[in-house]
Amino acid sequence: xxxxxxxxxxGMLILTTLFTLQSLTHVLSVDIDLPTGDxxxxxxxxxxxxxxxxxxxxxxxxxxGARAAALHQGMSLEVxxxxxxxxxxxxxDLERSIYAKVDGIIVQxxxxxxxxxxxxxxxxxxxIPVVTIAEDVPIEESLRRTYVxxxxxxxxxxLANVVTEDYQSYETVVIYYDETRPFxxxxxLRGAAAVLNESELTVQYIGLPASTDEAILQTQRALNQYPTxxxxxxxxxxxxxxxxxxxxxxxxxxxxxxYTFDEQRNLDLLLDQGEIDALIKQSPEKMGSMSVExxxxxxxxERDHLEFSGYLTPFSVERGKSDAQD
Amino acid sequence: MHKIxxxxxxxxxxxxxxxxxxxxxxxxxxxxxxxNYNDILAxxxxxxxxxxxxxxxxxxxxxxxxxxxxxxxxSLNQLEREWREIxxxxxxxxxLENSSNINALTNYIHLLDSLVESTDRAMxxxxxxxxxxxxxxxxxxxxxxxxxxxxxxxxxxQELKTYDSFYRGMxxxxxxxxxxxxWLLILLVLVLIxxxxxxxxxxxxxxxxxxxxxxxxxxxxxDQEIQIDSQDELAFLGKTFNRMRENIKQLIHEINxxxxxxxxxxxxxxxxxxxxxxxxxxxxxxxxxxxxxxxxSKKAYLEDAYETSDLLVSIADLLRYNxxxxxxxxxxADEIRVIRQYIQIQQTRxxxxxxxxxxxxxxxxxxxxxxxxxxxxxxxxxxxxxEPYQKGGQITLRxxxxxxxxxxxxxxxxxxxxxxxxxxxFSGKLMxxxxxxxxxxxxxxxxxxxxxxxxxxxxxxDSYKNRGTKVxxxxxxxxxxxxxxxxxxx
Numbered sequence: 001x002x003x004x005x006x007x008x009x010x011g012m013l014i015l016t017t018l019f020t021l022q023s024l025t026h027v028l029s030v031d032i033d034l035p036t037g038d039x040x041x042x043x044x045x046x047x048x049x050x051x052x053x054x055x056x057x058x059x060x061x062x063x064x065g066a067r068a069a070a071l072h073q074g075m076s077l078e079v080x081x082x083x084x085x086x087x088x089x090x091x092x093d094l095e096r097s098i099y100a101k102v103d104g105i106i107v108q109x110x111x112x113x114x115x116x117x118x119x120x121x122x123x124x125x126x127x128i129p130v131v132t133i134a135e136d137v138p139i140e141e142s143l144r145r146t147y148v149x150x151x152x153x154x155x156x157x158x159l160a161n162v163v164t165e166d167y168q169s170y171e172t173v174v175i176y177y178d179e180t181r182p183f184x185x186x187x188x189l190r191g192a193a194a195v196l197n198e199s200e201l202t203v204q205y206i207g208l209p210a211s212t213d214e215a216i217l218q219t220q221r222a223l224n225q226y227p228t229x230x231x232x233x234x235x236x237x238x239x240x241x242x243x244x245x246x247x248x249x250x251x252x253x254x255x256x257x258x259y260t261f262d263e264q265r266n267l268d269l270l271l272d273q274g275e276i277d278a279l280i281k282q283s284p285e286k287m288g289s290m291s292v293e294x295x296x297x298x299x300x301x302e303r304d305h306l307e308f309s310g311y312l313t314p315f316s317v318e319r320g321k322s323d324a325q326d
Numbered sequence: 327m328h329k330i331x332x333x334x335x336x337x338x339x340x341x342x343x344x345x346x347x348x349x350x351x352x353x354x355x356x357x358x359x360x361x362n363y364n365d366i367l368a369x370x371x372x373x374x375x376x377x378x379x380x381x382x383x384x385x386x387x388x389x390x391x392x393x394x395x396x397x398x399x400x401s402l403n404q405l406e407r408e409w410r411e412i413x414x415x416x417x418x419x420x421x422l423e424n425s426s427n428i429n430a431l432t433n434y435i436h437l438l439d440s441l442v443e444s445t446d447r448a449m450x451x452x453x454x455x456x457x458x459x460x461x462x463x464x465x466x467x468x469x470x471x472x473x474x475x476x477x478x479x480x481x482x483x484q485e486l487k488t489y490d491s492f493y494r495g496m497x498x499x500x501x502x503x504x505x506x507x508x509w510l511l512i513l514l515v516l517v518l519i520x521x522x523x524x525x526x527x528x529x530x531x532x533x534x535x536x537x538x539x540x541x542x543x544x545x546x547x548x549d550q551e552i553q554i555d556s557q558d559e560l561a562f563l564g565k566t567f568n569r570m571r572e573n574i575k576q577l578i579h580e581i582n583x584x585x586x587x588x589x590x591x592x593x594x595x596x597x598x599x600x601x602x603x604x605x606x607x608x609x610x611x612x613x614x615x616x617x618x619x620x621x622x623s624k625k626a627y628l629e630d631a632y633e634t635s636d637l638l639v640s641i642a643d644l645l646r647y648n649x650x651x652x653x654x655x656x657x658x659a660d661e662i663r664v665i666r667q668y669i670q671i672q673q674t675r676x677x678x679x680x681x682x683x684x685x686x687x688x689x690x691x692x693x694x695x696x697x698x699x700x701x702x703x704x705x706x707x708x709x710x711x712x713e714p715y716q717k718g719g720q721i722t723l724r725x726x727x728x729x730x731x732x733x734x735x736x737x738x739x740x741x742x743x744x745x746x747x748x749x750x751x752f753s754g755k756l757m758x759x760x761x762x763x764x765x766x767x768x769x770x771x772x773x774x775x776x777x778x779x780x781x782x783x784x785x786x787x788d789s790y791k792n793r794g795t796k797v798x799x800x801x802x803x804x805x806x807x808x809x810x811x812x813x814x815x816x
Contacts, residue, residue: 023506030499099440100433
């Protein structure tokens with residue numbers, strides 16, 4: 001009896017000791033990780049990349065390139081932005097970044113007064129270098145340091161050349177563009193017009209408003225007004241899906257030639273399906289990395305001057321799967 | 327020696343220090359947690375304070391501008407004070423920096439900076455009476471203030487996200503500490519039970535031993551030694567108890583010895599009295615007997631019966647010797663003289679059937695010996711070895727030196743004795759038969775020898791069936807013997 005009690009007691013003691021040790025290790029192993037106060041990025045220059053077309057493959061590629069370059073350059077890069085072309089939000093971000101005295105701003109250029117006011121007055125006042133990316137604003141209006149992106153005039157020319165290659169004289173080409181005519185679209189239009197005016201094609205220019213609903217209405221109205229045409233050239237990639245959708249409702253899209261740019265999502269898919277005949281493909285990743293490189297070199301005084309005309313990135317024409325040529 | 331007091335003290339110290347360590351570590355953990363919480367709370371408070379301060383600044387500024395206060399109004403000092411406070415806050419904000427909020431925080435600090443600058447500019451323009459410009463700056467400042475509020479929210483949100491894992495860790499840890507505390511408590515209770523049990527056993531076990539031993543002692547069991555295997559007062563108690571037990575044992579042994587000696591003494595007294603009584607019984611008016619024997623002797627002499635006359639003289643002498651006090655010492659010479667007279671008497675009775683020979687070392691005749699020691703033995707030899715036989719018997723008396731003893735041997739050629747008879751003789755169970763002249767038996771002789779010399783093993787009997795019996799007495803040398811001897815020779 002006595003032996004049983006003793007054995008039982010010792011067993012309990014050992015068991016309790018084990019449990020105690022186990023819970024002690026548990027206490028000690030609980031990881032309370034406070035974020036480290038010390039960061040190596042303490043003195044890193046702060047760059048901001050602002051866009052209002054977040055989420056599109058085009059801008060995702062820009063952000064990717066910019067981030068890689070920032071990491072490489074030892075810069076701290078903050079990406080701000082909204083989707084759906086919320087220009088107001090973009091301007092807010094821009095203004096806040098200026099007041100927050102960042103070391104450099106890379107921004108999607110907006111050909112609006114508010115934008116120009118901010119870059120010209122505020123950014124200049126705080127002497128923050130502003131680099132426009134992908135979409136440019138004239139330097140004299142915005143006092144931007146430089147531009148990194150494609151040459152929109154050349155892109156317009158190139159796309160128009162593709163159209164003239166595809167279509168002969170006496171055929172009608174409709175060109176859709178943003179009726180607010182931002183600088184980059186003016187450039188594209190100028191490039192396209194320069195080529196098309198040389199040709200014998202009939203060209204219709206139709207401006208569409210920025211609002212989606214109104215753009216749809218306007219498209220319908222245009223389609224009523226000019227029901228017969230052979231090719232469509234859309235200068236604003238954002239408008240592409242609207243226009244294509246509306247045309248699809250009216251007629252067969254297959255015999256139509258559709259030509260546009262690559263800034264919008266889904267276009268690759270349409271290109272693969274053959275609905276789009278040719279697409280101008282830019283190099284967004286290159287734009288991202290180059291903008292960061294140029295800006296950081298400027299900030300770090302590794303560059304004497306910046307090219308006011310900008311640093312141009314390459315682009316190419318991509319054809320749809322089934323050629324629309326008939 | 328480890329005292330019980332020390333053991334208890336040590337035990338207490340261990341228990342208290344264990345509890346103290348536990349308390350200390352728990353307090354440490356708690357403090358750590360508390361500090362962490364406080365730090366985090368402080369961060370929130372700083373952020374909130376910055377927001378509030380910038381808000382106040384704006385209120386003050388717009389108040390100043392809309393009221394169009396005087397340029398040297400004292401309320402401008404308030405503005406100055408608020409600027410300073412915001413700048414002080416900026417320094418504190420810089421300490422909040424960590425890997426996850428570095429961008430937002432830097433923006434925030436710069437926003438505050440811009441706010442101060444902007445409001446400063448607004449104030450200056452106002453001082454320069456450029457009211458329009460001042461209001462434009464004020465609008466800018468208001469916008470900046472909006473951004474600050476936004477960023478504050480963003481930062482707070484960021485903080486919550488950043489510290490999410492930390493909060494979870496804290497909750498997890500406090501839960502773990504609770505579990506640990508629970509198990510530790512149970513462990514401590516068990517250990518305390520074990521230690522207390524062992525400790526009390528260490529104390530009570532020796533007490534039980536002592537109790538048992540005391541019980542045994544009271545029942546008279548003095549030989550059971552108690553062994554206490556501790557090193558405290560109880561061991562000391564045990565040792566003392568053992569010593570007491572030994573002392574009692576020795577005391578009882580001494581008392582027994584004393585009682586034995588006293589018993590022997592009283593026995594010897596009784597023997598003496600018995601002897602005296604016997605001798606008194608046998609001396610029916612000895613003077614009359616002497617006188618009569620002497621008269622008869624003279625008569626026999628006058629009638630020319632010389633032998634009869636000599637015999638009567640011997641008898642008279644023997645009687646007189648017998649009548650002397652028995653508890654005195656005599657010399658061997660006296661004893662031998664009496665023996666010769668006794669033999670003479672017996673030879674008259676048995677004529678040539680009794681052959682008596684002597685081999686005596688005359689230097690030993692001074693040895694002391696109790697009176698009437700040899701005579702009863704000779705008489706026994708006559709009774710058992712001569713009287714029953716027609717052919718008679720031979721009795722030899724030898725006295726010689728053996729070591730420090732004088733050895734007296736009396737041998738006969740009688741029938742001898744059984745071993746059983748010899749044992750009975752020594753143990754005193756064999757009573758002397760009638761017919762002894764003195765009434766003193768062999769047993770009496772042995773006892774007196776022992777009393778006289780205060781020594782055992784002085785009498786030996788060698789007996790062989792049908793070949794005879796030899797009785798040997800060893801007489802130890804006594805003090806003053808030499809003196810007596812010389813006295814005797816004179």
